[in-house]
Amino acid sequence: MKRARVSFVATMSVVGLLGAMGMGASCNRSNATSNPPNLTQDPQRQTNPTPNNTANTPTPNAPSADRVTEIGGFDTAALASAERDLLWNVANDMLSPCGDPHSLAVCARDRTCATCRPALRFLSRRAQDGFDSERLGDLVRARFSRDAAVRINIDGAPIRGGANAAVTLVEFSDYECPHCAAVAPVLRDIEREFGDRLKVVHMHFPLSGHTHAMPASRAAVAAGRQGKFWEYHDILFANQSALETANLEQYATRAGLDLARFRADLASPDTESSVAANRREGERLQINGTPAVYINGRSWPTALQLDRSQLREWINDELEMAGAAPAPAQAAPAAAAPR
Numbered sequence: 001m002k003r004a005r006v007s008f009v010a011t012m013s014v015v016g017l018l019g020a021m022g023m024g025a026s027c028n029r030s031n032a033t034s035n036p037p038n039l040t041q042d043p044q045r046q047t048n049p050t051p052n053n054t055a056n057t058p059t060p061n062a063p064s065a066d067r068v069t070e071i072g073g074f075d076t077a078a079l080a081s082a083e084r085d086l087l088w089n090v091a092n093d094m095l096s097p098c099g100d101p102h103s104l105a106v107c108a109r110d111r112t113c114a115t116c117r118p119a120l121r122f123l124s125r126r127a128q129d130g131f132d133s134e135r136l137g138d139l140v141r142a143r144f145s146r147d148a149a150v151r152i153n154i155d156g157a158p159i160r161g162g163a164n165a166a167v168t169l170v171e172f173s174d175y176e177c178p179h180c181a182a183v184a185p186v187l188r189d190i191e192r193e194f195g196d197r198l199k200v201v202h203m204h205f206p207l208s209g210h211t212h213a214m215p216a217s218r219a220a221v222a223a224g225r226q227g228k229f230w231e232y233h234d235i236l237f238a239n240q241s242a243l244e245t246a247n248l249e250q251y252a253t254r255a256g257l258d259l260a261r262f263r264a265d266l267a268s269p270d271t272e273s274s275v276a277a278n279r280r281e282g283e284r285l286q287i288n289g290t291p292a293v294y295i296n297g298r299s300w301p302t303a304l305q306l307d308r309s310q311l312r313e314w315i316n317d318e319l320e321m322a323g324a325a326p327a328p329a330q331a332a333p334a335a336a337a338p339r
Contacts, residue, residue, distance in 0.1 A: 027177035066106065067105075068091065068092055068105035071108060071109045091103065093137075096108075098113045098115040104140070115321060125313070139301060142301065149298060154170060157203055158201070158224055158230060160191055160199075161197075161200045162195070167197065167295065168201060172290060173291050174210055174290040175220070175243065176213040177207065177290045179290065180290050180291045181237045183291050183293075183306055186308050187200065193312070193327050194315060198315060203282065204274075205292065206275065216248065218272060219232065221265070221274050223262065231255045232252070235255060293306065312327065
């Protein structure tokens with residue numbers, strides 16, 4: 001599965017890195033320890049270093065004549081009075097993440113850039129979540145700053161969804177990590193909901209403390225050599241407690257694979273090299289645990305839950321900034337993972 005090297009980067013110049021924060025409900029890279037799987041992120045853990053983005057540090061308070069306290073068509077009725085004050089204070093005191101020399105509030109009110117209205121909506125939602133002004137500024141800059149997108153090499157990685165979609169979600173995952181298993185059906189629901197509007201990419205990141213993770217990743221690559229990666233991927237997560245070699249072969253039979261070829265590919269050095277290349281890419285990005293999710297080159301923040309609602313609003317914002325149609329309002333019902 002070795003091919004010419006290709007790099008992925010966010011395709012929209014108006015979006016940047018959501019690095020600076022990684023995923024908290026995760027298995028740790030150093031020892032693969034796991035807390036009970038939940039999807040609430042721990043703000044203490046980081047997967048990427050905080051960008052040194054001094055151009056986007058908060059500005060002093062603008063003159064009172066330039067302070068924005070309402071914008072036509074921007075509804076703040078759902079916010080409590082204190083939340084509304086916090087929203088406008090942060091929006092007036094920080095530079096626009098799109099790079100224009102205006103506050104976020106002024107840019108959202110007066111200019112036609114594709115970034116600042118979605119950024120203001122994001123800020124409004126996070127103000128309701130109880131973050132303080134410093135944390136809100138960090139979240140907005142990391143989420144929308146245009147000049148800090150990471151490049152992720154996805155050469156040869158399995159893809160599901162629209163190959164040319166405006167939004168790309170990359171997940172670094174470990175088949176023995178309970179948090180990866182917990183988020184797998186959430187991501188599958190999102191894939192179904194957005195269809196060809198979203199490209200989903202799987203990257204292997206087996207943790208050294210998970211003894212079954214590397215064999216399971218190799219088995220998934222071997223299944224991919226017969227065109228059945230995603231079927232096998234879903235079976236692995238649905239049967240995470242049974243990942244011995246005999247189990248992996250049973251799943252190969254269940255997926256309709258040629259068992260002799262599967263065994264040969266499972267043992268092949270090329271298969272191990274393919275998994276190792278994914279892991280090196282994650283190490284280059286300074287990923288410390290799994291799952292680690294990137295959307296258009298930006299890391300999912302520790303402060304947000306990796307749930308369907310948060311993912312949906314994030315992806316729809318990305319589609320709006322790309323000038324693409326959002327997902328239909330009514331989501332498709334979830335389907336059970338194969339067993």
